[in-house]
Amino acid sequence: MIKRYIILPLVLLASLAKAQQKPNIVVILSDDHAYQTISAYGSRYASTPNIDRIAKEGAILNRAYVTNSLCGPSRAVILTGKYSHKNGFKQNVGGVAFDASQDNFARELQLAGYQTAWIGKYHLESQPEGFSYWEILPGQGRYYNPEFIEMNGEKVRRNGYVTNVVSDLAESWLDKRDKTKPFCLVIGHKATHRNWMPDTADLGRYDKVNFPLPANFYDDYAGRKAAQAQNMTIAQTMLVDKDLKMFPEGEKDRSLAPMNPAQRTRYKAYYDSIRADFESRHLTGKSLIEWKYQRYMRDYLSTAAALDRNVGRILDYLDQHQLSKNTLVIYMSDQGFFMGEHGWFDKRFMYEESFRTPMLVRYPGVIKPGTASNDFILNLDIAPTLLDAAHAAIPAGMQGRSFLPLLSGRQAQGRDAMYYHYYEAAVHLVSPHFGIRTQRYKLIRFYERVNSWELFDLEKDPKEMNNLYGKKGYEEITRNLKSQLKNLIVQYQDDEALNIFNTPVK
Ligand code: CA
Numbered sequence: 001m002i003k004r005y006i007i008l009p010l011v012l013l014a015s016l017a018k019a020q021q022k023p024n025i026v027v028i029l030s031d032d033h034a035y036q037t038i039s040a041y042g043s044r045y046a047s048t049p050n051i052d053r054i055a056k057e058g059a060i061l062n063r064a065y066v067t068n069s070l071c072g073p074s075r076a077v078i079l080t081g082k083y084s085h086k087n088g089f090k091q092n093v094g095g096v097a098f099d100a101s102q103d104n105f106a107r108e109l110q111l112a113g114y115q116t117a118w119i120g121k122y123h124l125e126s127q128p129e130g131f132s133y134w135e136i137l138p139g140q141g142r143y144y145n146p147e148f149i150e151m152n153g154e155k156v157r158r159n160g161y162v163t164n165v166v167s168d169l170a171e172s173w174l175d176k177r178d179k180t181k182p183f184c185l186v187i188g189h190k191a192t193h194r195n196w197m198p199d200t201a202d203l204g205r206y207d208k209v210n211f212p213l214p215a216n217f218y219d220d221y222a223g224r225k226a227a228q229a230q231n232m233t234i235a236q237t238m239l240v241d242k243d244l245k246m247f248p249e250g251e252k253d254r255s256l257a258p259m260n261p262a263q264r265t266r267y268k269a270y271y272d273s274i275r276a277d278f279e280s281r282h283l284t285g286k287s288l289i290e291w292k293y294q295r296y297m298r299d300y301l302s303t304a305a306a307l308d309r310n311v312g313r314i315l316d317y318l319d320q321h322q323l324s325k326n327t328l329v330i331y332m333s334d335q336g337f338f339m340g341e342h343g344w345f346d347k348r349f350m351y352e353e354s355f356r357t358p359m360l361v362r363y364p365g366v367i368k369p370g371t372a373s374n375d376f377i378l379n380l381d382i383a384p385t386l387l388d389a390a391h392a393a394i395p396a397g398m399q400g401r402s403f404l405p406l407l408s409g410r411q412a413q414g415r416d417a418m419y420y421h422y423y424e425a426a427v428h429l430v431s432p433h434f435g436i437r438t439q440r441y442k443l444i445r446f447y448e449r450v451n452s453w454e455l456f457d458l459e460k461d462p463k464e465m466n467n468l469y470g471k472k473g474y475e476e477i478t479r480n481l482k483s484q485l486k487n488l489i490v491q492y493q494d495d496e497a498l499n500i501f502n503t504p505v506k
Pocket of ligand 1: 031071
């Protein structure tokens with residue numbers, strides 16, 4: 001009899017302890033947030049104490065990259081752990097919705113006993129599946145008083161600034177969740193996507209800062225055909241009205257439409273005074289381009305300020321609810337962004353600024369505070385990493401791998417090369433391309449609009465200005481890189497790329 005009384009509580013305790021081992025998961029996924037503007041990455045531009053806190057208490061990933069630098073496709077890769085050619089969502093345009101019925105990490109986590117939720121920007125044109133709860137912005141969503149799509153398919157408008165509202169919804173879900181289960185929550189932010197509309201609380205935050213031009217701001221694109229063909233420069237493509245809010249008197253700024261009178265008054269007062277000054281100056285040539293760059297930086301960074309503040313809110317929530325110790329937190333963007341490098345804004349290219357993404361991970365008890373990783377890590381790895389943390393099986397079709405062994409020191413070395421493939425030819429006229437990046441080199445094949453190869457020595461030329469492809473002395477390096485690239489194409493089963501690879505450039 002005595003035995004029975006002892007064994008039962010032990011069994012209970014053991015099963016409780018096992019349940020405890022499954023960490024909660026919070027992924028904060030922002031949009032177009034450049035690592036160059038995060039102080040943990042040594043930003044000269046801005047201070048982001050809350051995002052930096054994740055690095056201090058966990059790990060900063062200095063070499064985190066994406067497989068296809070674009071909003072929707074990156075989210076599809078994060079969800080499925082598969083390259084775009086495998087998950088089917090290659091580009092935002094073209095009217096094809098993401099097939100949400102395929103396997104994703106949330107569905108697998110549910111099977112492992114998790115409550116799962118996606119709140120905020122989703123941008124896959126179909127309804128989320130595998131989530132116990134979701135509430136998403138339609139498409140890109142709006143910065144002010146945004147509408148959300150709820151699980152019953154109905155749209156609800158919520159008052160406030162989008163970054164704050166998304167956090168409100170996230171906290172309210174955390175409050176009402178089933179507390180007997182571990183949870184996985186994805187907080188999807190719209191910020192810092194174009195057209196960079198700051199919260200009224202942050203207007204003017206950077207007006208006294210004069211931002212230094214990147215060294216290659218006036219890039220002439222010599223030797224790089226795809227860079228010559230693009231349409232994403234601050235000089236030509238960035239719009240003084242729609243992007244920088246300088247609408248001539250009487251012309252309608254449609255982004256003001258969802259604002260309430262208080263928001264509109266505050267917002268207009270700020271931009272009207274800038275516009276008056278701008279119009280009085282009659283800028284042309286380089287002074288106009290550099291004025292645009294300063295305005296871009298100020299709007300972008302003011303928009304990012306709310307993002308950092310809201311990261312702090314979520315970390316505080318976890319602290320206040322005694323969740324921090326047993327929660328894996330990831331902060332990342334869907335890709336990087338050009339902040340004037342090569343004269344550009346936007347992303348898409350396999351060049352470092354857009355190919356890379358900020359990624360910071362806190363996992364108490366597993367990752368030592370203050371860890372800095374220089375391993376090649378991809379957004380492709382997120383799904384297997386979350387499943388690894390949850391002690392759940394990683395489906396064979398997932399092409400990424402968990403980075404927890406690398407960050408916890410259980411594994412010494414990660415991948416030696418990364419494969420990238422971008423598809424969207426129609427927007428900003430960036431030629432579709434695929435390529436490989438190794439520790440030292442990057443080899444890219446552009447194949448539509450322009451048909452060319454590019455080779456960069458990232459040690460000698462980190463800004464990717466000097467295309468070495470076809471230059472004397474690089475024959476063997478090129479041959480080796482091509483063979484490595486082909487291996488990756490075959491490994492990831494990218495048949496379209498293999499066909500193009502086998503077709504010589506004319
Ligand atoms: Ca994006």
